[in-house]
Structure formats: C-alpha cells, structure tokens
Amino acid sequence: MKDDQTGTSKHETPMLDELEGGKWPSFVTGLKRLRDEGTDSNRAIMNDLLGQLEHSYEEKLGFWKGGAISVLGYGGGVIPRFSEVAAKYPASKEFHTLRVMPPAGFHYSTDLLRSMADIWEEHGSGLIAFHGQSGDIMFQGCASDKVQPAFDALNELGFDLGGAGPALRTAMSCVGHARCEQSCYDEVRAHRTMINAFLDEMHRPSLPYKFKFKFSGC
Numbered sequence: 001m002k003d004d005q006t007g008t009s010k011h012e013t014p015m016l017d018e019l020e021g022g023k024w025p026s027f028v029t030g031l032k033r034l035r036d037e038g039t040d041s042n043r044a045i046m047n048d049l050l051g052q053l054e055h056s057y058e059e060k061l062g063f064w065k066g067g068a069i070s071v072l073g074y075g076g077g078v079i080p081r082f083s084e085v086a087a088k089y090p091a092s093k094e095f096h097t098l099r100v101m102p103p104a105g106f107h108y109s110t111d112l113l114r115s116m117a118d119i120w121e122e123h124g125s126g127l128i129a130f131h132g133q134s135g136d137i138m139f140q141g142c143a144s145d146k147v148q149p150a151f152d153a154l155n156e157l158g159f160d161l162g163g164a165g166p167a168l169r170t171a172m173s174c175v176g177h178a179r180c181e182q183s184c185y186d187e188v189r190a191h192r193t194m195i196n197a198f199l200d201e202m203h204r205p206s207l208p209y210k211f212k213f214k215f216s217g218c
C-alpha cells in the first residue's frame with residue numbers, strides 16, 4: 001500500500017485495524033488520519049509509529065526506552081522516548097512528549113488552538129492530547145533536535161512546560177465560576193497565584209518529591 005502524496009509504503013496493521021471496529025471512537029483511526037492527511041513529515045512519523053505499534057502487538061513487547069531531554073534552564077517537562085527498533089521504523093525513532101501547562105479553567109480560543117496545531121505540525125508529529133490525567137496538554141512525538149524550537153514557539157504563545165519526575169506537577173482548575181453555579185471561590189485566580197508562587201519547584205526542584213495543586217470550586 002503506497003501513500004499517494006509521499007510515495008512511501010504504508011505499514012500493514014492488521015491487528016490495529018481490528019481496534020477500529022465496534023461503536024466507540026478508536027485512537028487507531030486518529031493516528032491513521034494523521035498518517036493519511038497530515039503534512040509530509042507528520043505522515044512519515046505516523047506511518048512508522050503505527051508500524052512499530054503493530055510490531056509491539058506481534059511481539060507483545062514495548063520497544064521504547066527513556067533518557068534525559070529538556071530545554072535550556074529546565075530540569076523536566078519533557079518525557080523522552082527513543083525507539084529500540086529505530087532501524088525498522090526510522091521516522092518515529094525519537095518520539096518525545098512535551099508536557100505543557102493548560103490555561104487555568106481550561107479556557108482556550110479557537111485561534112489559540114489553531115496556533116498550537118500549527119506549531120506541532122511544524123515541529124512535531126501533529127498528535128496532541130487534550131489533556132493528560134495530570135492536566136497537561138500533551139504534545140506527543142518530537143525529535144530531540146525539535147524540542148527546543150517547539151518549546152520556544154509555544155512559549156512565545158504564552159505557554160510553559162509542565163512538571164515531570166520528582167517535582168511540583170502541573171496544576172489544574174475546573175471551569176468553575178466562569179460557568180458553574182456550584183463554584184464557591186475564584187478557582188482561576190487561586191490556581192495562577194499558587195503556581196506562579198511555586199513555579200521554581202517545577203522547573204528547578206529543590207525537593208525530591210512529587211506534589212500537586214488542583215482546584216475545584218465546590
């Protein structure tokens with residue numbers, strides 16, 4: 001099977017294909033959409049990522065190893081993943097995740113979401129998860145040399161990396177008083193005040209502990 005645009009062959013994924021059956025949306029369909037409709041670079045990355053995942057299902061083993069990657073001046077916020085089968089799936093051989101702190105109350109404009117998508121199309125795989133269980137926006141699939149430029153572009157938009165490892169983690173707040181009658185305080189302000197006061201513990205932690213602040217208005 002050939003990709004119409006890039007002319008490279010698509011990996012066969014019979015086991016992943018089965019996960020598209022049934023009534024629930026499938027992450028496989030999402031990955032294939034990027035493989036078939038993304039930019040040339042996104043297509044290549046997603047094709048090899050799907051190939052490696054199918055290979056994992058065949059072998060019943062994960063083929064990702066960790067490492068240490070970050071941006072200038074920070075100790076965490078990037079989850080590094082290097083492929084152990086890079087020779088077979090070279091386009092996705094470095095598939096790091098940038099954890100990025102969400103806005104308080106999860107308020108986004110469509111303009112902002114488009115800008116984020118453009119940045120990730122250019123520097124990453126195109127795959128973004130809103131949001132991880134920690135509250136982070138997860139920008140998934142970045143090569144080592146693209147981590148700094150991707151962060152710089154997101155930082156330019158006003159965003160910062162989140163927490164990882166033994167450090168202060170990304171904070172979250174509910175939509176609260178913006179929409180909800182159960183809200184008893186200004187969650188957004190509390191969130192911003194706390195996280196700004198303790199931000200150093202996220203990027204340059206002084207204690208070997210993971211700790212978190214989460215705000216629900218009720």
Ligand code: HEM
Pocket residue numbers: 027031064079080081095096097129131132133134135136138140
């Ligand atoms: C459809 C693709 C994927 C989705 C939707 C996804 C989603 C997630 C989510 C929601 C988390 C939890 C994050 C949080 O709570 O902050 C996570 C963690 C993680 N994922 Fe994925 N992921 C995907 C693919 C991958 C791939 C391909 C890799 C390896 C290259 C990977 C490596 C990791 C790692 C290392 C973590 C961090 C685990 C930890 O906190 O110790 N993910 N992922």
Ligand code: SF4
Pocket residue numbers: 174175176177180181182183184216217218
């Ligand atoms: S957590 Fe409580 S205050 Fe916040 S949106 Fe939900 S019900 Fe409302």
